[in-house]
Amino acid sequence: MVGLDFLKKIEVFGGLNDDQLSSIQACSTEEKFHQDEKLFSEKEKASCLWLVKEGRVDLKFELPGGRTTDRNTVSTISEKMIIGWSSFVPPYKYTLSAYCASRTCNVVKVDTLSLRDLFDKDPKIGYLILSYMLRIIGSRFQSLEQSPMMAPFRKTKIVVHMGTCGIAAGARGVMSVLMDEINNSGRKDIKVESSGCIGTCQNEPNITVAISGERPVVYKNMNDEKIRLVFNKHILMGEVQTDYVQQD
Numbered sequence: 708m709v710g711l712d713f714l715k716k717i718e719v720f721g722g723l724n725d726d727q728l729s730s731i732q733a734c735s736t737e738e739k740f741h742q743d744e745k746l747f748s749e750k751e752k753a754s755c756l757w758l759v760k761e762g763r764v765d766l767k768f769e770l771p772g773g774r775t776t777d778r779n780t781v782s783t784i785s786e787k788m789i790i791g792w793s794s795f796v797p798p799y800k801y802t803l804s805a806y807c808a809s810r811t812c813n814v815v816k817v818d819t820l821s822l823r824d825l826f827d828k829d830p831k832i833g834y835l836i837l838s839y840m841l842r843i844i845g846s847r848f849q850s851l852e853q854s855p856m857m858a859p860f861r862k863t864k865i866v867v868h869m870g871t872c873g874i875a876a877g878a879r880g881v882m883s884v885l886m887d888e889i890n891n892s893g894r895k896d897i898k899v900e901s902s903g904c905i906g907t908c909q910n911e912p913n914i915t916v917a918i919s920g921e922r923p924v925v926y927k928n929m930n931d932e933k934i935r936l937v938f939n940k941h942i943l944m945g946e947v948q949t950d951y952v953q954q955d
Contacts, residue, residue, distance in 0.1 A: 709735040709815050716787050717758055718843060722835040730832065734821030739813050746805040746814065753794035753801045755816040759786050762812025766790065766803040768898075783808055792840055794819040862896040863942060866915040870904030876911035881929045885914075888938045897942065910953055916941060927953040 714720050714728045714735075723731070737760065740746060746757065746764060757764075764784045781803055784790050793801050826833030865885065869878045882901065889897050905913055910927035916937070917923040924947055926937055933951055940946045 708732065709737055713758075713760060713815070717789065718787070719789055719836055719839040721839055723832065727829070727832050730825050730829070731817060731822075734818045734825070736816050736818075737813060738816060739811060740807040742807050742810050744807045746807065747791075747801050749802065749804045750800050753791060753799045754819060755791055756789060756794055756819055756822065757791040757805070758815040758817065759784050759788050759790070760813040760815055761786060762807065762809035764790065764812055764814070765806045765808040767806060768803055789840075789843065791819075792844060795837070795840075862919045863894075864898045864900065864917045865942070866900050866902050866917070868903065868905050868911070868913040868915070869901045870908075870911075872904055872908040873911040873913065877930060878912040880931060881912045881914065881934050884931045884934050885938065888935060892938075892943065894943075907953060913953065918942075918945075925953040926951045 709732055711725060711728050711732060714731055720728060720731060735758075740762075747753075747755075749768060763786075765780045766782050766784065767780050784805075790805060791801065793799065822836075826836075867873075867878055867882045867885065869882070882899075885899065889899065904911070905915075905925070907913060907927070912929045913925055913927055914929055914934070914937070915923050915925050924941070926933070926948070928951065929937070933948075937948050937951065940948055
């Protein structure tokens with residue numbers, strides 16, 4: 708059973724008395740993870756509030772194909788901190804993936820359905836917990852905004868069009884080379900997505916490059932060599948490769 712002494716150390720429960728903490732204790736379970744093991748996935752149904760008891764947890768955004776590296780770590784959560792407030796906010800899905808970042812990590816999972824029932828029975832508990840949670844969330848967002856890593860976060864978006872025609876023309880290979888280039892560059896402000904055909908099958912594989920403040924550019928007939936050139940010249944240096952641009 709999760710100890711009351713531990714729950715008392717969690718900031719979000721700071722205003723609760725022992726009886727109220729015992730109610731939280733009743734809907735909590737403890738679980739252990741090993742290094743690089745995933746606690747939960749981005750877009751997975753959010754059903755728990757997670758409390759880090761021992762160790763560290765990395766929050767990451769997922770790369771296409773489920774790939775993940777240290778470069779796509781958004782933040783690291785340490786002991787006595789909480790994650791998983793998406794479980795209180797529609798559509799109740801985690802916005803990032805969580806991985807054990809230490810040799811082992813022990814976490815406490817608090818079932819949010821049980822918490823909501825508890826809030827209905829004792830609105831004061833709900834008010835105190837959510838008030839503390841809002842302060843914590845606000846503080847973390849402020850820290851992220853001031854972080855040099857987050858300042859340009861996802862400024863550039865690249866869409867690889869992977870409809871049936873695109874895949875047949877080699878879009879998967881283009882995606883693989885693109886991901887390698889991003890990882891090698893160390894850039895943290897590039898978001899990669901896949902989508903369907905844009906209606907120009909004769910020009911596949913197509914990619915769309917959208918940089919904040921600029922008009923999106925659609926490149927045609929991409930291959931390994933061309934995508935490397937587009938990445939290094941356009942994405943990294945701002946030079947549109949007009950020879951490969953699909954005309955409107």
